[in-house]
Amino acid sequence: MTTTVPASKIAGLVFGALLIATLPIWAGDQYQLHLAALIAVYWILIAGLNLVVGFTGQLSIGHVGLLSIGAYGFAILAGKAGWSPYAAMLASGALGGVCGLLLGLPSLRLPGFYFAMATMAFAMIVNELVMANPDLTGGGVGLPGPLFPAPFGTPTGFYYLVAGMAALVTWLTWNIARRMWGRAFISIRDNPVAAQAVGVPVLRAKLAAFVFSGVSAGVAGAVFASLQSYITPDTFVFELSLFFFVCIIIGGRGSLIGPLIGTAALTALPELVAPLAKLGNLFYGVLLLLVVLVVPEGIGRVFEIVGERLRPREVHREPVSPDLPRLARALKERA
Amino acid sequence: MNARSEVQAFDAADYAGAAVPSGAAAPSGAAAGTRPAQLRAVQVTKNFGGLNALDNVSLDLRPGEVHGLIGPNGSGKTTLLNLLSGYYQPTSGAIRLGEDDLSAAPVQHRARAGIARTFQKPRLLPMLSVLENAVLGAWPHARSGFLATTFALPWVRREDQALLAQATELLHGVGLGHVLNRRANLLDHAEQRFLEIARGLAMRPRFILLDEPAGGLTPQEIEHLANVVRTLRDSGIGVLLVEHHTDFVFRVCDRVTTLNVGRMIRHGLPDEVRLDPEVIRVYLGA
Amino acid sequence: MGTVIVSGLAIGMVYAAVALVYNVMYSTSKVLSVTTGHIAMLGGVFGAYIIAALGLHWIVGLVGAIVVGAVFGWLTEVLAIRRVLARSDEHLWLLSTLALATIVQHAVALWWGTEPKPFPRLIPQDFSAGVMDQKFWLPVGCAAVMALGLELFYRRTMYGKVFMAMSEDAFAARARGISTDRIRLVSYVLSGALGGLAGFAAGQLTFAFFALGHALTLSGFIALAVGGLGSNVGALIGGAALGLLSAFASYWFGGEYQQTVAVGLLMVVLLVKPEGLLGARNVRPV
Numbered sequence: 001m002t003t004t005v006p007a008s009k010i011a012g013l014v015f016g017a018l019l020i021a022t023l024p025i026w027a028g029d030q031y032q033l034h035l036a037a038l039i040a041v042y043w044i045l046i047a048g049l050n051l052v053v054g055f056t057g058q059l060s061i062g063h064v065g066l067l068s069i070g071a072y073g074f075a076i077l078a079g080k081a082g083w084s085p086y087a088a089m090l091a092s093g094a095l096g097g098v099c100g101l102l103l104g105l106p107s108l109r110l111p112g113f114y115f116a117m118a119t120m121a122f123a124m125i126v127n128e129l130v131m132a133n134p135d136l137t138g139g140g141v142g143l144p145g146p147l148f149p150a151p152f153g154t155p156t157g158f159y160y161l162v163a164g165m166a167a168l169v170t171w172l173t174w175n176i177a178r179r180m181w182g183r184a185f186i187s188i189r190d191n192p193v194a195a196q197a198v199g200v201p202v203l204r205a206k207l208a209a210f211v212f213s214g215v216s217a218g219v220a221g222a223v224f225a226s227l228q229s230y231i232t233p234d235t236f237v238f239e240l241s242l243f244f245f246v247c248i249i250i251g252g253r254g255s256l257i258g259p260l261i262g263t264a265a266l267t268a269l270p271e272l273v274a275p276l277a278k279l280g281n282l283f284y285g286v287l288l289l290l291v292v293l294v295v296p297e298g299i300g301r302v303f304e305i306v307g308e309r310l311r312p313r314e315v316h317r318e319p320v321s322p323d324l325p326r327l328a329r330a331l332k333e334r335a
Numbered sequence: 336m337n338a339r340s341e342v343q344a345f346d347a348a349d350y351a352g353a354a355v356p357s358g359a360a361a362p363s364g365a366a367a368g369t370r371p372a373q374l375r376a377v378q379v380t381k382n383f384g385g386l387n388a389l390d391n392v393s394l395d396l397r398p399g400e401v402h403g404l405i406g407p408n409g410s411g412k413t414t415l416l417n418l419l420s421g422y423y424q425p426t427s428g429a430i431r432l433g434e435d436d437l438s439a440a441p442v443q444h445r446a447r448a449g450i451a452r453t454f455q456k457p458r459l460l461p462m463l464s465v466l467e468n469a470v471l472g473a474w475p476h477a478r479s480g481f482l483a484t485t486f487a488l489p490w491v492r493r494e495d496q497a498l499l500a501q502a503t504e505l506l507h508g509v510g511l512g513h514v515l516n517r518r519a520n521l522l523d524h525a526e527q528r529f530l531e532i533a534r535g536l537a538m539r540p541r542f543i544l545l546d547e548p549a550g551g552l553t554p555q556e557i558e559h560l561a562n563v564v565r566t567l568r569d570s571g572i573g574v575l576l577v578e579h580h581t582d583f584v585f586r587v588c589d590r591v592t593t594l595n596v597g598r599m600i601r602h603g604l605p606d607e608v609r610l611d612p613e614v615i616r617v618y619l620g621a
Numbered sequence: 622m623g624t625v626i627v628s629g630l631a632i633g634m635v636y637a638a639v640a641l642v643y644n645v646m647y648s649t650s651k652v653l654s655v656t657t658g659h660i661a662m663l664g665g666v667f668g669a670y671i672i673a674a675l676g677l678h679w680i681v682g683l684v685g686a687i688v689v690g691a692v693f694g695w696l697t698e699v700l701a702i703r704r705v706l707a708r709s710d711e712h713l714w715l716l717s718t719l720a721l722a723t724i725v726q727h728a729v730a731l732w733w734g735t736e737p738k739p740f741p742r743l744i745p746q747d748f749s750a751g752v753m754d755q756k757f758w759l760p761v762g763c764a765a766v767m768a769l770g771l772e773l774f775y776r777r778t779m780y781g782k783v784f785m786a787m788s789e790d791a792f793a794a795r796a797r798g799i800s801t802d803r804i805r806l807v808s809y810v811l812s813g814a815l816g817g818l819a820g821f822a823a824g825q826l827t828f829a830f831f832a833l834g835h836a837l838t839l840s841g842f843i844a845l846a847v848g849g850l851g852s853n854v855g856a857l858i859g860g861a862a863l864g865l866l867s868a869f870a871s872y873w874f875g876g877e878y879q880q881t882v883a884v885g886l887l888m889v890v891l892l893v894k895p896e897g898l899l900g901a902r903n904v905r906p907v
Contacts, residue, residue, distance in 0.1 A: 059715055106888055112712045113653040114891070116719075117842045120835070121884040132877035175487045179495050180477040183467055186460055194458040197420070198538060199446030199475045208481045238835060242723060249716060254462055282731065285723030292717045293704055297462075320510040320525050322559050324566050327508025330501065331536065331570040 020163055024156045033155050034227070039267045040162040041224050046244050046263050047169040047256070048216030051209040053245060054253040055182065057189025058206055059112060062103075062119030063217050064241035065126035066096045070221020071231050072130060075143040078222075085148045089222040096218020097211050104210035109203055123238055130233050142232030145225030162223050169216055174256055176212075185209060186254060239281045246288045252298020262299070371398045372433030374419065374450065374542045374573060379428030381414055388414040390597045391428070396542055396573045401564055403584035403605070404577045406594035407617060412577045413455070415594070416544055419575070420452045421445040447475045451535035452544040457527040461520035465511055465530055468519050470502040472537030498537075505533045509563055525556045532563065542573040549580045561587045581618070585609050593617070623752050625872045626865065631757040631826055633864020634764035635661070638819035639841025640848060640856035641767050645812040646694075647850065648788035649805040650706065655718040656697045658837030659725050660690045660813050662830070664820025665740060666733055669829035672741045679743045686821035687814045694813015697721060698806050726834040733831055740824030756825035763822035764860070767815055768853050784808060788851070843887045849900025858898060862886065 027033050045067055052058050070092040078088035107118040130137045137143065147153045152161040176182050187195035188202055195202055225231050243266065251262030266284070270276045276283050295301050375395040381388045389411045396402050396419075406412050417423045418430060421442035430437045432448055440448075451472070459468050477498060479491040506512055509529045514522065522530065528548055535543050545564075549557050557580065564587055567574050578584045584591060585605040593601045593614050601611045608614055643657050664686040672682040701717035746755055775781040787794045787804055795801050820833075827833055840863065848859025863883055870882040890897065 057712065059712055061719070106892060110891065110895075112715055113842075114846065116655075116715060117839055117846075118884070118887075120839055121843075121880065121887070124839070124880045125884055128877060128880045132875075171487075172485050175491075176481075176484055179484050179491055180470070180474060180479065180498070181481055181484045183460075183463065183471050184474060186463060187471055190460045190462065191458045193454075194460065194471075196442040197446060197452060197454075197458070198472050198534065199443045201443060212481075212485070239723075242719070279731075280727070282724060282727040285720050285727065289700070289717060289720035289724065292713055292720060293700075296708065296713055296716075316513070317523070318513045320529050320556060320559060322510035322529075322563050322566075323507050323512070324562055326504060327563065327566050328570055330504035330508050331567070331572070333501065333504075 023163075024159055030155055033159055035268060035271055037155070037159045037162050037227055039264050040159070040166040041220055041227055042244070042247075042267055043166045043260060043263050044162070044169050044223070045213075045217045045220035046247055046259055047166070047173050048213035048220075049244055050248050050256065050259050051173055051176065051185065052206075052213045053248045054251075054255070054259060055177065055185035055189060056206050056209045057253070058108065058210070059116045059245075060119045060210070060213075061116050061238075061241050061245055062121070062123035063213065063244055064236050064238065065103075065119075065123035066099060066214050066217035067221040067224060067240070068123075068126050068130065068233075068236035069099050070096045070218035071145070071225040071236070072137055072143065072221075073218065074222035074225045075145050075231060076136060078146040079144060085146055085222075085226070088146075089219060092222035093215045093219040096221065097215040100211045100214020100217070101207070103214075104207050108206045108210060120238065120241075123236075123241055127233050127236060130236075138232075140233060142230060143225075145227070145229050145231055147226060147229070158227065162227070165219070165223065170256065170260070177256060181205070181208075189253070239284075242281070243284055246284050250287060250291050250299055252300035255298070255300055258298050258300035372541070373397050373431075374575075375431045376415060376419060376425075377429045377431055379415070379418055379425040379430065381411075381418060381423060382426045388597055389418070389425075389594075392594065392597070392599050393428075394592050394599075394602075396575050398541060398573045399568055399571045400589045401568045401574045401576055401587055403588035403591040404575060404594065405579075405581055405584055405591060409596065410594040411597040412594055413546065414597075416452065416546055416575070416577050420450060420544055446538060449539070449541035450544065451538045451540035451542070453528070453531040453535055453546055453548060455546045455550065457531045459519045459522075459527060459530060462518065464516045464518055465506065465522070465526075466499065466502060466515045468530055469506050469511075469533045469537055470498050472534035473498040473502060473539075475538055502533070502537050505536050506530075508566075509533045509536075510559060524551045525553070528552065528560075529563075536567075540572060542575065543567065544575040544577070546577050547579060548576070549578055549583050557583055581609075625868050627752045627757045628826075629865040629868025630861060631760050631864070632867070633844070633860040633862070634760045634857075635819065635823040635827065635837070635860070636840045636844040636863050637848075637857045637860025638760070638764045638767055638823070639816070639837050640845035640860055641764070641771065641853055642812045642816040642819065643841060643845045644851060644853055644856060645771070645784075645808055645815065648784055649791075649801070649808040650698075650702055651791075652702060652706070652714045652718070653842070654697055654701070655715065655722040655838055656693070656701070656725065657812075657816065658839070658841055659722050659834035660693050660697075660816030661820030661823065661837050661841075662729070662833040663693055663725070664690050664817035665824040665827060665833065666729055666820075666829045666831070667817075668821040668824050669738055669740045670733070673738075679741070682741075683818075683821055686817040688817070690817020690820070691810050691814040693725070694809040694811070694816065695806065697813070698809035702805070702809070703802070722834060722838065726831055729834075730831040733829070735831060737828035737830035737832075740827075740829050742825070754825075759822045760819070760826060763819055764857065767819065768857055771853055780804075780807070840883065843883055846887055846897055847890045849897030852897070852899040855897055855899035 023036055024033055027036060045063060049060065049063050052060050073092040073095045074088045077083040077091055078085045103122050107115050110118060131139055148158060148161060151157040184195065184200045184205055187200060188205060192202060228235065247262040247266050248259045251258030251260065270280060291298065373395045376393055378391050378393050380390055392415060394415065404412050404415065414423065418425055421440060425438055437445060477494065479494055484491050503515065506515060509532055511526060511529055511533065514526060519530065532548065549560055552560060561583065564574055564576065576584060576588060588605055590603065591605050591608040592599060593608055595617045600617065601608050601614050639657055639661055642660065643653060646652065646654055646657065667689045668682045668686040671677050671685045672679050697718065701721045702714060705713045705717050744755055775785055783799055783804055787799065787801055791801055844859035844863050845856055847862055848855025863886060866886055867879050867883055871879060
């Protein structure tokens with residue numbers, strides 16, 4: 001994350017923001033509006049998960065469990081218990097954060113495969129617990145997901161609610177990504193020995209990212225329940241976790257825009273290309289395999305490579321020549 | 336800063352015989368009570384299973400000196416370096432910083448205590464720029480918490496920019512000012528080595544441990560490295576230089592310790608060590 | 622009660638067999654493949670297909686299951702492991718094997734259907750045989766044969782000794798002229814064959830079901846982690862522990878908390894002894 005942003009990028013972002021803000025006007029029908037809202041809801045979760053997978057490099061494939069906890073929490077509190085949907089949503093976020101902490105504490109110290117399996121098991125356990133307590137969760141029958149009060153009760157209103165929340169989460173993760181914490185996260189992913197050497201508290205940092213992702217997943221679960229208007233355990237299958245994960249890997253780890261575009265593309269694609277809908281998870285598997293084998297840094301990297309080919313920039317090779325007085329002055333400025 | 340005379344004065348007391356007393360030996364010469372904290376390995380032995388890597392080795396690193404550590408392959412140099420920086424714990428003996436016993440302290444604790452190190456193969460973050468790699472070293476001095484960063488509280492930006500500015504100065508200082516925004520995986524070998532040093536300096540360390548920094552450098556680059564090391568020493572940092580290039584070591588160091596098969600065989604001024612018959616035998620013999 | 626013990630042991634031996642497959646793959650590649658459970662799933666599904674749908678003799682089914690497993694093992698190595706191991710990012714193999722596992726699981730779902738289908742009887746037997754039912758002792762026998770077979774393989778055959786050499790130090794093995802790439806491929810084909818056999822033997826217990834893939838990957842892993850990575854005896858013990866614990870938990874609390882109990886076991890063992898009951902401690906990475 002360098003400090004200067006090129007004008008073209010800013011223009012692109014502004015254009016994108018305008019498109020998103022005016023979407024209900026130009027979107028074709030209710031169905032497309034619903035799809036756009038779904039993308040926003042997924043992104044609320046994926047933006048947080050991005051810190052875990054894309055930045056600290058922890059391969060969590062169980063976040064559907066946190067989505068489920070948030071969704072059921074919302075459905076129970078705002079539905080059965082009659083809470084205000086806003087309060088229920090905040091409670092879902094808190095619940096997601098607490099569960100993230102409980103899951104992360106024992107598992108984040110485990111090596112990669114062990115950790116992935118632990119998160120996979122977590123997702124299965126959540127489903128098991130949902131089925132085992134039908135009085136609370138409706139068991140296999142499920143629960144209705146309450147609507148938000150006006151002005152967010154209509155499809156357009158709801159769209160603006162989740163789009164706004166998605167923008168907020170994006171801003172929060174951007175804040176983390178571009179400062180020291182973001183660099184510390186990347187060091188944990190790419191060179192944990194270097195991270196230790198500069199004093200990064202590796203476990204605590206992983207936990208911070210994981211708890212953040214728990215909160216965002218919990219909140220995403222709440223609005224997801226409202227959007228779908230009815231949730232059952234069948235909604236929260238392991239494959240959904242895989243989907244979140246693939247969006248990030250395909251978009252490219254270490255970036256925000258990449259996974260965002262990945263989320264939008266992968267959510268919309270099966271809807272727009274009918275044969276893909278039938279293949280569903282098979283398609284995601286193939287896509288993931290292709291990306292991992294061919295462009296492991298993500299599709300964003302493909303664009304970069306193409307850009308570099310089109311505008312080749314000379315890499316100036318200069319010898320390293322120290323500026324000793326400047327070095328001495330810099331060393332003297334230390335606290 | 337006249338390190339050399341101080342060095343000669345302390346030597347006899349510290350290295351006479353095999354035993355190093357647990358309280359620091361009273362130095363002859365001035366300023367005994369205010370002697371700045373040293374980083375010391377005190378009679379350390381390190382065993383890996385049945386293998387003995389270090390046997391009763393002592394070494395001390397003072398602020399404002401360049402201390403060379405040489406020895407053939409397998410002599411235990413890197414093991415000693417890893418003991419000082421916290422990747423291993425001694426089987427017996429202690430690692431001390433001033434009066435504090437660091438032997439069981441984890442790596443991160445030593446980083447916060449002001450001990451920086453570089454690695455034989457540079458450990459950089461390939462997808463980040465040179466500047467971002469260097470400023471990572473400022474982590475011990477970044478006080479912005481996770482939540483403050485998340486909500487973009489005003490001091491976070493100020494602190495970040497200050498740290499970036501300092502890292503920029505250090506990078507110019509070591510000679511990498513022309514590649515500040517280049518991705519680290521596009522650097523050549525010398526640039527990578529100097530970047531790791533800059534990152535270590537961003538930690539504002541009291542001691543920096545360099546693990547074979549001259550490896551793969553051209554003579555011109557080694558000269559630059561020597562100048563940088565001297566500048567570090569003159570600013571008061573204690574530099575431990577683990578090296579194979581013995582010429583480089585003898586040129587730049589104030590004191591030299593030689594290891595062979597896990598034991599210290601000679602310690603003293605560069606000229607003494609260079610002409611020591613056992614050192615010569617170990618390097619030129621079979 | 623007897624049924625509980627026997628069924629718990631039987632399913633435990635299915636998990637143990639998967640854990641054995643993990644061990645064989647791990648020994649030559651240091652990779653834990655997400656596709657491991659899917660190999661067994663394929664063995665069961667193809668066995669059922671060949672015997673029930675095609676109406677062929679069960680020996681053909683057995684051979685078919687082994688061949689399909691071996692082919693999938695080969696595919697795993699070629700597609701998901703070989704090209705990925707060469708890169709520096711160590712967790713790419715987790716992604717590639719996860720991708721391949723997903724592809725296989727859903728391809729089978731599309732072809733075979735999403736309902737668990739019954740696996741045909743291999744030996745004529747009454748369905749009232751109770752604890753002597755072949756669906757129980759087939760997996761137990763299979764796991765025992767696999768474990769014994771692997772033991773003989775490692776100790777008595779040249780290939781087996783080469784596997785062990787590679788598992789201890791791949792670099793040294795290569796230096797001795799062993800083609801580690803070819804050995805790795807052989808080990809994946811072998812583990813595929815074993816996995817297919819295990820799935821075939823377990824078929825009457827687990828049914829031919831596409832979702833077994835991820836389920837066995839996870840359960841087999843828990844057996845492996847509890848018993849200790851790299852230990853075949855540990856795999857048997859871990860599998861038995863997991864199977865019996867799940868069976869008793871079902872018996873006492875109802876089948877609703879099976880997964881929770883299993884993971885509970887895993888977490889307890891990992892917190893107390895992270896390398897598993899019979900596993901070896903890892904060496905430090907620096």
